[in-house]
Amino acid sequence: MTSAAHDAASRPAWTPPKGKPPLSARILRATWRGLPAARHAVGREPGLEVPAADGSPLLTDHYFPRSPGDFPTLLVLSPYGRGVPWSPMYGVLFAEQGFHVVLQSCRGTGGSGGRFDLWRNEAADGHATVAWLREQPWFDGRLGTVGPSYLGYVQWALALDPPPELKAMAVQMGLHDPYDLFHADGVPRLENALAVGVGMTYQHQGTAAFARATLRLQRRLRAITGARPLRSGHLTTLAQEVPWLEDVLTHPDAEDPYWRGASTADAAERLTVPTSLVTGWHDTLADQTFAQYDRLRRAGCRTALLVGPWTHTSALQRGWPEVFTESLGWLRAQLCDDPSGLRSAPVRVHMGGANTWRELDDWPSSPAATTSWFPTTERHLTRQPPTGSAPVASFVHDPADPTPSLGGPLLSRTAGPRDNAALERRKDVVTFTGPALAEPVEILGPVSARLSVVTDTGHADVFARLCDVDAKGRSTNVCDGTARVRTTGRTPAAVTVPMSSTAHRFAAGHRIRWQISGGAHPRFARNPGTGEPALEATELSPVRITLHTDSVLLLPGTWPEVPADTP
Structure with missing residues (x-):
């Protein structure tokens, strides 16, 4: 008798309960197109109480295939509740493909006991849930994890000390470093922080409560973000005190003891559990995904990466058929020994500007060289390095009338690529534009800028953006980033601005544009x-x-020579 057969024979018999998935989940499931056909009818055990590490009850819904036989288990731990959209997207869809799905509310959320404390309890509670799983008659020892955003964080937390049953992970648009979610080089990611505050505070209370809070944030965003002092502004949005939100925003230094233990990056540095990663080019957590991918590859861990033309939220909407299929194929390969859903290459990326997909052996595809582009006083970009350091442009950033944000990696509906024309007409925004390309050029990898700047107060931020300017002059953002500047006197300070990564094709006749502002x-x-x-x-x-x-603007890859015409 094999070990698996022996384990199955030694487990007590389990009689599946007669409960069905909630009606809302079944209705939403019926509206989706482009998903794999269901293999099994689905049942549900709602409201199970699983003891947390401190004994608090963690409310849990168990979805399962209504078919005889053993099936692997997927653990989905969520601070956003267990209703729509999580019940149909994870409970129903994965159960109908042949998985037990344990959908659990993190402590202090969705009816679970205890107090929610951002990131601090997830590892211990995850292990407590695995201990509970070992006692269940339907658990056959094959465990995987799946989920997006904070549901990715709880996966990394469990992987810090992975239980022996953990055989696969599928991290979608995942978080592993809370500091980086709320700050960029000490600059608070204000709008995203407010959106996270609303999501964590209200989404587990139900769709209606979450929708009302989201609309309230949209209506009051300008007043809230313009408040002086700023720390009091979020209270009018959340309508209740959220201590952890004020804590994360008032600790902008990554080395502050407050952040000790928050990052789960170390999990990827020694992990052997096969892991699939999914993100989008305009996902606010894309850089975290690329960082974990790099760590996993250096650790020799079996890894797959999918990067689509998505924002953090659109990946779970219009991108969901692709995201679900990717995760399903990975989990089935690792847990069911069925590799039929795996692609031939470990990396698949969407090429912006071309609307095509590219399969690669690694990311970036090679240790890429970089091409340097330099600004000129005529507001051009040139490949010719300067002979010295001299002023090339000057502008005033007025925090009383701050340069507005436009598109990019946000958690709101305004995220993603946008026409930058109105933004670039502002006096506090400078642009440098390259010559028209004689042939298409592709860049795949990280983009960055090294700025040499002087400020008259000694205190400023700089925001740098790469744009694609088409033949009609439309300027569309590709990727961007920000950094904090400290200067003394008239001596230029050197500051590096990470501008994220991209896979983008600049078509023939298009121009590259470097946009710079103070925020x-x-x-x-x-x-x-x-x-x-x-x-x-x-x-x-x-x-x-x-x-x-x-x-200098640093673009990945080696560019062909370009004509010396002026923009």
């Missing part, structure tokens, strides 16, 4: 220009930012 508000909290912390400042000071010619 992107309210995506990032405005820099008051005074040296005060962004959340505490009550006084605002305009700051003049002067860019020097030895600044």
Whole structure:
């Protein structure tokens, strides 16, 4: 008798209950198209109480195939409730494909006991749930995890010390570093922080409560993000005190003891559990996904990566058929020994500007060289390095009228690629544009900028963006990033701005554009220009930012020679 057969024979008999998935889940499931056909009817055990690490009851719904036989188990731990959309997207869809699905509310959410404390209890509670699973008659020892966003964080937390039953992970648009979710080089990611606060506070209370809170945030966003001091503004949105939100925003230093133990990056550095990663080019957590992919590959862990033309939320909407199919194929391969759903290459990325998909052996596809582009006083981009350092452009950023954010990796419906024309007409935005391309050029990999700047107050932020300008002059954002600047006197300060990664094709006749400003508000909290912390400042000071010619835009890959015409 095989070990698996012996384990099955030794488990007590289990009689599936007669419960059905909730009507809302069945209705939503019926509306989806482009998904694999169901293999099994689905049953549900709702409201099971699983003891957390401290004994608090964690409310859990168990979805299962209504068919005889053993099936692997998927663990889905959520702070957003167990109703729509999680019940149909994870409970129903994966159960009908042949998995037990344990959909559980994190402590302090969705009716579970205890108090929710961002990131601090997930590892212990995950292990407590696995201990409970071992006692269930339907659990056959094959365990996988799946889920997006914070549901990805709980997967990484469990993987810090993976239980022996854990055989596969599918992390979708996943979080592993809470600090990076809320700050970029010390600059608060303000709009996303508010959206996370609303989601964590209200989504587990039901669709109606979450919708009302989201609309309230949209209506009051300008007043909230313009409040002085800023730290008091979120209270009018959330209508209740959320201590952890104020805590994360008022600790902008990554080395602050407050953040100790928050990141689960270490899990990927030693993991052997096969892991699938999914993100989108305009996902606010894309950089975290790329960082974990790199760690997993260096650790020798079996890994797959899918990057689509999505934002954090659209990946679970219009991108859901692709995301679901990717995760299903991976989990079935690792847990059911069925590799039929795996693609031939470990990496699949969507090429922006071309609307095509590309399969690669790795990401980036090779240790890419970089091509340097330099600004000129005529607002052009050139491949010719400057002979020295001299002022090339100067503009004033006024925090009382901050440069607005437009598109990019946000958690709101305004995320993604946008026409930047109105933004680029502002006096506090400078652009440098390259010549028209004689042939298409592709870039695949990380983009960054090294800026040489002087500020008159000594305190500023810089925001850098790569845009694709088409033959009609439409400028569309590709990727971007921000960094904090500290200067003394008239000596230029060198600052590196990570601008995320991309896979993008610039078509023949298009031009590359480098856009620079002093911020992107309210995506990032405005820099008051005074040296005060962004959340505490009550006084605002305009700051003049002067860019020097030895600044450089670094694009991955080797570019062909381009004509010397002017834009």
